[in-house]
Amino acid sequence: METPFPTLSVALPDSSLIDSKSLLEKSLRVAQFARALSIFRVEKVYVYHDASSAVRPDDSKLITLLLEYLDTPQYLRKLLYPKMKLLQFAGMLPPIQSPHHKKFLRASEIRGEEARAGVLVRDRGKWVVDVGLDRTVPFVGNTETTRKANFKLSVKEGQLVANEIIGKVGDSEYWGYHVLIVRTLSEITSRLSSVKFLITTRRGKPIPLIIPSLTKSFNHTSEVVLIFGSPRNDVWEIVNEIDRDLVSSSLAINMFPLQGTNTVRLEEALLGSLAIINSIRA
Amino acid sequence: METPFPTLSVALPDSSLIDSKSLLEKSLRVAQFARALSIFRVEKVYVYHDASSAVRPDDSKLITLLLEYLDTPQYLRKLLYPKMKLLQFAGMLPPIQSPHHKKFLRASEIRGEEARAGVLVRDRGKWVVDVGLDRTVPFVGNTETTRKANFKLSVKEGQLVANEIIGKVGDSEYWGYHVLIVRTLSEITSRLSSVKFLITTRRGKPIPLIIPSLTKSFNHTSEVVLIFGSPRNDVWEIVNEIDRDLVSSSLAINMFPLQGTNTVRLEEALLGSLAIINSIRA
Numbered sequence: 001m002e003t004p005f006p007t008l009s010v011a012l013p014d015s016s017l018i019d020s021k022s023l024l025e026k027s028l029r030v031a032q033f034a035r036a037l038s039i040f041r042v043e044k045v046y047v048y049h050d051a052s053s054a055v056r057p058d059d060s061k062l063i064t065l066l067l068e069y070l071d072t073p074q075y076l077r078k079l080l081y082p083k084m085k086l087l088q089f090a091g092m093l094p095p096i097q098s099p100h101h102k103k104f105l106r107a108s109e110i111r112g113e114e115a116r117a118g119v120l121v122r123d124r125g126k127w128v129v130d131v132g133l134d135r136t137v138p139f140v141g142n143t144e145t146t147r148k149a150n151f152k153l154s155v156k157e158g159q160l161v162a163n164e165i166i167g168k169v170g171d172s173e174y175w176g177y178h179v180l181i182v183r184t185l186s187e188i189t190s191r192l193s194s195v196k197f198l199i200t201t202r203r204g205k206p207i208p209l210i211i212p213s214l215t216k217s218f219n220h221t222s223e224v225v226l227i228f229g230s231p232r233n234d235v236w237e238i239v240n241e242i243d244r245d246l247v248s249s250s251l252a253i254n255m256f257p258l259q260g261t262n263t264v265r266l267e268e269a270l271l272g273s274l275a276i277i278n279s280i281r282a
Numbered sequence: 283m284e285t286p287f288p289t290l291s292v293a294l295p296d297s298s299l300i301d302s303k304s305l306l307e308k309s310l311r312v313a314q315f316a317r318a319l320s321i322f323r324v325e326k327v328y329v330y331h332d333a334s335s336a337v338r339p340d341d342s343k344l345i346t347l348l349l350e351y352l353d354t355p356q357y358l359r360k361l362l363y364p365k366m367k368l369l370q371f372a373g374m375l376p377p378i379q380s381p382h383h384k385k386f387l388r389a390s391e392i393r394g395e396e397a398r399a400g401v402l403v404r405d406r407g408k409w410v411v412d413v414g415l416d417r418t419v420p421f422v423g424n425t426e427t428t429r430k431a432n433f434k435l436s437v438k439e440g441q442l443v444a445n446e447i448i449g450k451v452g453d454s455e456y457w458g459y460h461v462l463i464v465r466t467l468s469e470i471t472s473r474l475s476s477v478k479f480l481i482t483t484r485r486g487k488p489i490p491l492i493i494p495s496l497t498k499s500f501n502h503t504s505e506v507v508l509i510f511g512s513p514r515n516d517v518w519e520i521v522n523e524i525d526r527d528l529v530s531s532s533l534a535i536n537m538f539p540l541q542g543t544n545t546v547r548l549e550e551a552l553l554g555s556l557a558i559i560n561s562i563r564a
Contacts, residue, residue, distance in 0.1 A: 041542040207561045211493075272554060279537070
């Protein structure tokens with residue numbers, strides 16, 4: 001199966017939890033974000049700064065921390081996330097179950113090649129990887145720090161070894177999302193050539209009117225970035241001064257024309273908008 | 283603003299809560315259903331029987347009861363819903379805030395005509411309506427029982443009076459959904475002429491391939507019924523024998539092609555599917 005084109009990214013403000021009260025409510029909301037991102041194979045989540053609000057540092061930390069936690073295979077969570085107050089409810093959140101969330105296996109069960117997410121650790125003077133097997137696997141290559149990465153396991157001369165996978169893991173399977181913190185949306189463009197920004201807002205053009213032209217434009221785009229405002233304000237009301245031009249030149253879309261409720265919650269907007277974009281790009 | 287065409291209905295199985303554990307979890311899930319239905323102006327929710335499962339009576343009751351509760355304006359809830367164990371968490375669920383969820387007003391604030399949901403009650407030998415004002419309003423017409431209905435308030439000879447609105451309340455505003463319990467899906471067709479059933483299933487045709495023909499078919503359809511399976515099984519595995527023909531002749535659609543997660547939860551499928559259909563019909 002071919003990977004659909006273009007790849008999909010999302011930009012959420014660091015004020016995304018501004019109207020949630022308890023840590024439980026906040027955690028449930030981030031879990032809904034994580035599921036929506038994964039269902040639609042979002043590759044990057046940019047968490048950008050809401051310049052208009054006094055964002056609680058714990059809230060913006062919870063967004064990135066919990067998104068990363070939920071994207072991490074079960075077998076690596078204890079190693080990577082020591083007990084933390086912010087992750088108090090993480091264990092009871094609905095799991096994502098993406099292809100990279102693999103099961104514990106015995107090393108002897110690995111035949112041929114297999115990709116697994118893992119962590120580089122130092123063991124008796126050598127680098128090995130913990131990839132959720134009953135033992136660690138020798139690492140082929142150089143590294144200087146312990147860190148999370150993706151590895152290709154293979155059998156060389158009778159021994160199971162691990163090579164790091166740089167970049168994409170295969171073409172067909174979804175391999176989770178990356179969380180990137182950016183101060184401004186302009187930081188995103190500076191890294192990419194053919195990126196298309198779509199701003200979701202009630203004041204945008206109704207989606208039914210632009211589906212044909214939008215579908216066509218996807219042919220010349222390598223990455224679509226869907227930008228969401230905060231639970232309280234539209235994108236252009238919260239971005240940094242430097243992003244004004246970028247925002248005003250981007251296509252603004254009303255994804256929920258004639259909405260029957262006073263508001264659409266951010267987690268609803270995220271899932272619904274991704275469902276629509278997926279239905280015209282896949 | 284014209285009402286979009288066709289109207290949208292949804293069929294959910296009475297086993298929709300079969301994999302939810304606590305009453306809180308179940309209540310949160312039904313609240314997500316209610317919000318999705320309201321955002322996309324769904325007019326009817328058919329709760330059909332899952333013939334394959336032993337559905338807990340309390341679960342199927344919670345679905346209909348809580349959906350109706352959440353669609354009811356705040357000012358009528360105390361009157362219509364006495365304290366019930368099943369509604370223990372109803373007060374803390376996210377509100378819908380549809381246009382018919384109007385505020386408390388003083389009767390003297392009503393000028394001209396206004397539609398409000400209300401309840402017929404007997405007061406000193408006469409029928410009056412409670413429509414969330416500081417006093418009840420005399421009812422013009424005949425009735426035999428106390429019941430919920432929609433009323434048109436107007437001033438006649440200096441006095442505020444209420445007439446019942448039969449059928450749709452105006453053309454432009456969304457006025458909530460009706461919950462209908464059906465034993466079989468075939469019961470739905472027997473009431474309607476040009477209804478189109480769409481079955482949502484991972485094993486259906488990928489939505490991107492059928493959007494053009496689907497959009498076109500909406501021109502000849504007065505009601506689209508989106509049918510969902512249970513959290514565990516596809517529609518055709520759970521319907522009554524009598525519905526087999528209907529189900530096998532309906533269009534089956536995969537709304538989430540290339541999904542990046544093992545499963546899509548029912549509340550996610552509902553919101554995402556409605557977002558897609560709304561984006562091509564509005």
